[in-house]
Amino acid sequence: MAAIFVLLTVLMGVINVIDFTLASQDADRLTQIIAEGRGLFVDNRFDSDRIKPDGMRGPMGPTSPEMPDSLRYFTFAFGSDGSVQTVSFHLTAMTEEDARQWAASLRQENTGWTRLSYRYRTYERDGATYVTVIDQGRELISAYRILIISAVGEAVFLLISFGVLIVLSGKLLDPIEKADRRQKQFIAEVEHNFKVPLTVLNAGTELLERQHGATEVSRSMRGQLRKLNALVGDLGRLTLLDEGKTDRTAADLSSLVQSAYDQYKERLSVLTYQLEISSGITYEADAAAFTAALHELFENQVKFGRSCASCRLFTEGNRILLIFANDTALPSGQYDQVFDRFTRLSNAEGIDGAGLGLAQVCGVIRSHNGRIEAYAENGIFTVRISL
Amino acid sequence: MKILLADQHRDMLLMYRALLEQRGDEIVTAFDGTQVADYLQDTSFDLMIINADIPRVQSSQLLKMARDRRIGTVKMVNAPGVSGTTDHTEQHVILFPFFPEELFAKIEEACPSGKACGGVDDE
Numbered sequence: 001m002a003a004i005f006v007l008l009t010v011l012m013g014v015i016n017v018i019d020f021t022l023a024s025q026d027a028d029r030l031t032q033i034i035a036e037g038r039g040l041f042v043d044n045r046f047d048s049d050r051i052k053p054d055g056m057r058g059p060m061g062p063t064s065p066e067m068p069d070s071l072r073y074f075t076f077a078f079g080s081d082g083s084v085q086t087v088s089f090h091l092t093a094m095t096e097e098d099a100r101q102w103a104a105s106l107r108q109e110n111t112g113w114t115r116l117s118y119r120y121r122t123y124e125r126d127g128a129t130y131v132t133v134i135d136q137g138r139e140l141i142s143a144y145r146i147l148i149i150s151a152v153g154e155a156v157f158l159l160i161s162f163g164v165l166i167v168l169s170g171k172l173l174d175p176i177e178k179a180d181r182r183q184k185q186f187i188a189e190v191e192h193n194f195k196v197p198l199t200v201l202n203a204g205t206e207l208l209e210r211q212h213g214a215t216e217v218s219r220s221m222r223g224q225l226r227k228l229n230a231l232v233g234d235l236g237r238l239t240l241l242d243e244g245k246t247d248r249t250a251a252d253l254s255s256l257v258q259s260a261y262d263q264y265k266e267r268l269s270v271l272t273y274q275l276e277i278s279s280g281i282t283y284e285a286d287a288a289a290f291t292a293a294l295h296e297l298f299e300n301q302v303k304f305g306r307s308c309a310s311c312r313l314f315t316e317g318n319r320i321l322l323i324f325a326n327d328t329a330l331p332s333g334q335y336d337q338v339f340d341r342f343t344r345l346s347n348a349e350g351i352d353g354a355g356l357g358l359a360q361v362c363g364v365i366r367s368h369n370g371r372i373e374a375y376a377e378n379g380i381f382t383v384r385i386s387l
Numbered sequence: 388m389k390i391l392l393a394d395q396h397r398d399m400l401l402m403y404r405a406l407l408e409q410r411g412d413e414i415v416t417a418f419d420g421t422q423v424a425d426y427l428q429d430t431s432f433d434l435m436i437i438n439a440d441i442p443r444v445q446s447s448q449l450l451k452m453a454r455d456r457r458i459g460t461v462k463m464v465n466a467p468g469v470s471g472t473t474d475h476t477e478q479h480v481i482l483f484p485f486f487p488e489e490l491f492a493k494i495e496e497a498c499p500s501g502k503a504c505g506g507v508d509d510e
Contacts (some may be wrong), residue, residue: 192465194484195465195483195484196396196399196465196483196484197398198483198484199399199483199484199485200396200398200399200402202484202485202486202487203399203402203403203406203487204402206406206486206487207402207405207406207409210406210409229484229486232484
């Protein structure tokens with residue numbers, strides 16, 4: 001919509017600028033002819049351009065055959081001794097005396113528009129200063145009409161487009177909104193309805209182990225249950241994000257990142273790790289949600305880092321940048337799809353997870369009005385967060 | 388310890404009754420609010436573990452009754468978006484889903500060994 005508005009405005013602007021430029025050029029041609037005639041409109045060219053015997057019309061505009069009779073103008077000559085001579089006066093909208101005073105006020109100028117629709121030219125002839133003013137009202141009215149019509153037309157077009165958009169957007173976007181709502185509702189329902197059965201299963205596994213001792217089967221069940229519990233936890237955090245529940249206060253991001261790193265330090269020690277945290281970086285953030293996001297990002301490095309990884313928090317201008325990177329086997333490219341729910345990239349095969357971690361991170365960052373992107377370049381996978 | 392275990396899900400009652408009995412606790416179960424109210428009026432307990440969504444009588448009323456009778460309480464809550472026992476300001480509240488050891492820890496919080504557990508303010 002904005003693009004259409006800009007395009008139309010530019011188009012109409014260009015048309016009107018050209019129109020007014022041509023009108024100025026036409027007016028200047030007339031004042032030039034008058035200047036060449038020492039204040040009088042005399043041009044032999046018009047004699048040959050009169051209506052031809054066969055009825056063919058001559059040129060239009062400043063060289064129209066009707067121009068000598070229809071041009072409304074006056075010229076005054078101002079002598080160096082202070083004398084003023086009326087060279088020509090063909091206006092009815094004012095008295096000659098008013099026109100003289102007006103011309104006097106234009107003596108110091110060169111050429112231009114005055115009183116909206118009058119074009120003037122000041123020039124020297126025979127030691128006197130000539131001021132010629134021509135009325136271009138009738139000529140300019142078409143230019144003004146085009147300006148008004150284009151402005152009104154653009155406004156009407158925009159109003160109609162806006163109306164059509166409102167009417168159609170409901171039909172076009174409704175299925176998308178419904179699908180999105182259904183997905184969020186589904187996740188919320190799953191999250192809510194899985195909790196009690198999971199709690200029962202947690203207890204059941206514990207009971208079985210107590211009654212029959214821990215076996216390979218019971219340990220496997222317990223492991224799967226822990227994954228399910230974690231998945232439900234992830235879904236729960238997504239539900240909170242969907243509901244827009246954040247509790248933002250001034251948070252020390254430097255400390256949050258350092259603290260999260262400290263918890264993963266041991267597990268990250270298998271990688272060559274580069275940590276750079278600028279101190280004292282604060283941001284209006286939901287510290288709990290942000291911490292959860294940081295944990296996901298470090299967890300991802302533990303899972304997917306092969307030999308090296310890094311985390312950098314710093315400011316650039318008025319932006320805060322948080323950049324997580326690790327080596328990867330992924331080919332170079334943009335990988336923003338990794339922020340979609342239940343999306344796993346090709347390098348996740350055989351690694352635990354449901355494809356919800358980075359979706360949560362994305363949700364947290366977006367709920368903090370931040371931007372997040374993921375890309376791989378020269379064997380390095382990077383998640384770049386800008387706040 | 389004598390515990391009133393109240394939950395509308397019979398499997399919850401079955402599993403946690405067995406686990407708590409293995410700990411040596413005496414368990415009485417109730418699956419709706421009216422049963423809980425009846426038990427609270429007729430029987431004395433050290434602790435009540437109750438699902439916050441229990442039907443028929445609001446759990447807040449039942450918790451108040453328990454508190455008035457100086458019975459310790461643990462409230463089990465199925466809140467959207469949160470789980471386990473962390474990040475919740477209320478005392479003696481456990482959030483679904485949880486593991487048995489988390490419930491045991493919560494019971495220990497509500498009724499520390501060797502001390503009376505009644506009268507804990509959990510609202």
